[in-house]
Amino acid sequence: MSQSNVLEQVCLSQKFTVSYEYPVVFCRNAFDPTNETLANLINNKHESPCVLPIFDEQVSLLHPELKSDVSTYFSNIGVECLPCLVLEGGEGCKNNESLIDTLYAEVEMHKIDRHSYFLVIGGGALVDAVGFAAATAHRGIRLIRMPSTVLGQNDAGVGVKNAVNFHNRKNFVGTFAPPFAVVNDFTLLDTLTARDKRAGIAEAIKVALIKDATFFEELYATRHALANFEAKATEKMIIKCAKWHLDHIANGGDPFELGSARPLDFGHWSAHKLEQMTHNALRHGEAVAIGIALDTIYSALMQHISIEQADRVVELLLDLGFELNHPILLDLDIVKALDEFKEHLGGDLCITLLSDIGKGFEVNEIDDAEMLNAINQIKSI
Ligand SMILES: NC(=O)c1ccc[n+]([C@@H]2O[C@H](COP(=O)([O-])OP(=O)(O)OC[C@H]3O[C@@H](n4cnc5c(N)ncnc54)[C@H](O)[C@@H]3O)[C@@H](O)[C@H]2O)c1
Ligand SMILES: [Zn+2]
The missing domain is CATH 1.20.1090.10 (Dehydroquinate synthase-like - alpha domain)
Structure with missing residues (x-):
């Protein structure tokens, strides 16, 4: 009797549940040495994670003290802080394919692994683009979002989506990936233009x-x-x-x-x-x-x-x-x-x-x- 090469239909079933939880904290002056918000979020007891701070160019320009505050803050709590990366913000960054390359290159160069953090401080657009790179590099690097616009803090930065634009189509490429945490620091909003305060x-x-x-x-x-x-x-x-x-x-x-x-x-x-x-x-x-x-x-x-x-x-x-x-x-x-x-x-x-x-x-x-x-x-x- 010859064995048929046609398999009878086999259907296995797969089912599991993953529950997600992430804090969305509202505060002021997150990098003041006495503010424990970020220190409490980054649990470094059993690991030696590193943090890559990524700044919206406008935030970096208008809050000139922030870069050194960030590195001092992390060094105080014993977390390795990589050199800050400053990137173009605004919708243009979601159209800029090289921005994702830049972020992947940072991951490779600094050996940023799945237990380390991207800390993005910027408008909803940069948060979206960095979120996409974080979700896809090594299939997921921890992402702490610090949205710096009204719209970022009340909408774009708190959810589970990220995206970049492609061929002039908005949010054409992206993923669903909950962040590790969201820290909404109201002091960041002080430097927004009236337009951006209103838009959100x-x-x-x-x-x-x-x-x-x-x-x-x-x-x-x-x-x-x-x-x-x-x-x-x-x-x-x-x-x-x-x-x-x-x-x-x-x-x-x-x-x-x-x-x-x-x-x-x-x-x-x-x-x-x-x-x-x-x-x-x-x-x-x-x-x-x-x-x-x-x-x-x-x-x-x-x-x-x-x-x-x-x-x-x-x-x-x-x-x-x-x-x-x-x-x-x-x-x-x-x-x-x-x-x-x-x-x-x-x-x-x-x-x-x-x-x-x-x-x-x-x-x-x-x-x-x-x-x-x-x-x-x-x-x-
Ligand atoms: N992922 C989501 O669920 C979601 C939801 C809503 C919106 N979005 C996306 O969010 C984006 C819009 O975000 P947005 O309104 O924050 O605009 P934006 O990110 O374009 O920022 C507006 C301008 O403000 C500048 N800026 C940022 N922070 C600043 C600060 N503290 N002081 C001075 N200038 C500052 C930016 O550089 C930019 O020039 C869109 O791309 C939209 O698609 C995403
Ligand atoms: Zn919207």
């Missing part, structure tokens, strides 16, 4: 609109303090926004975004396109503010919320100083932008709209004519 507030409005009416009311009530970047209101807004982002990742049922729904991307389908169309002249947060206005007005046009509710959202954005009526809006190709967003999501088109202030819901279709109407309404603001 858009993500707080976004999360309030889809999740938390009380938070929206707080933002509305403190809008003048926020517009003046008063520390108390700003810090409260950052902590609450970061908390909602963390809550969504932990309890939203899809931390690694395997489905198509992406509620935290409210207002982002157009924002991504507007950023690209302006060659990043618009900051991410500024584009998100326009995207929020657009999808809020569209929600009202589709009668999911009232005109008065939409007006309040627009009023909040304007009072904060966002420019909604940007000339580039006229060139927005709705169909193309939605199509690219669908590709970015994978699967069905899924757009978050508002059914109330504090309540997002998903739709799978957009009425192009009504969306054009929404654009025209913004044009007349």
Whole structure:
């Protein structure tokens, strides 16, 4: 009897659970020798790790004392601190392929292993790019993020994603990789331009609109303090926004975004396109503010919320100083932008709209004519 070379179907099953936990600490002056935040995070009792500090060029320029403070801090706690690396920040760094090469070269040169740390201090863009290099070098080097922008601290720096751009496509290459820790040092924010202080507030409005009416009311009530970047209101807004982002990742049922729904991307389908169309002249947060206005007005046009509710959202954005009526809006190709967003999501088109202030819901279709109407309404603001 000849043995068949066709195997009967064999199907083994593999199942395991990995739980993740990482601290997101809010503090001031993280490198003051008396501040134990970082010392407590880096457990060096049984290992001899090293730390590679990576600075956003702007942070390094505007906080000239920081590089020596960082090395003194780590030498005080007996952790080897490698020479600081200063890299270009801003969206350009996510377009710069050589930046990832530079980081891999550092790993190789200093023999940085999976028990050692990248410590990135910079805006959301640099945090994203360094996060990608950290996640892929040796299949994962520990990453401590110290976001230095409002948007970095309340959104980009606290989650599980990282990415770089490719062929002019935003976040085309990236991974899901939780950080080792996040340290949000409010003192870093002092040197931000008004634009960058403002831009990050858009993500707080976004999360309030889809999740938390009380938070929206707080933002509305403190809008003048926020517009003046008063520390108390700003810090409260950052902590609450970061908390909602963390809550969504932990309890939203899809931390690694395997489905198509992406509620935290409210207002982002157009924002991504507007950023690209302006060659990043618009900051991410500024584009998100326009995207929020657009999808809020569209929600009202589709009668999911009232005109008065939409007006309040627009009023909040304007009072904060966002420019909604940007000339580039006229060139927005709705169909193309939605199509690219669908590709970015994978699967069905899924757009978050508002059914109330504090309540997002998903739709799978957009009425192009009504969306054009929404654009025209913004044009007349
Ligand atoms: N991974 C995620 O989940 C996630 C979420 C949201 C946004 N993002 C990404 O975050 C990026 C936007 O981040 P951003 O808004 O922080 O902008 P950014 O990183 O582009 O920074 C804006 C500017 O501020 C400078 N800067 C940084 N810190 C500074 C400081 N303390 N003082 C003075 N200048 C400083 C930067 O050099 C840059 O020129 C986008 O690329 C976006 O895609 C990622
Ligand atoms: Zn965003």
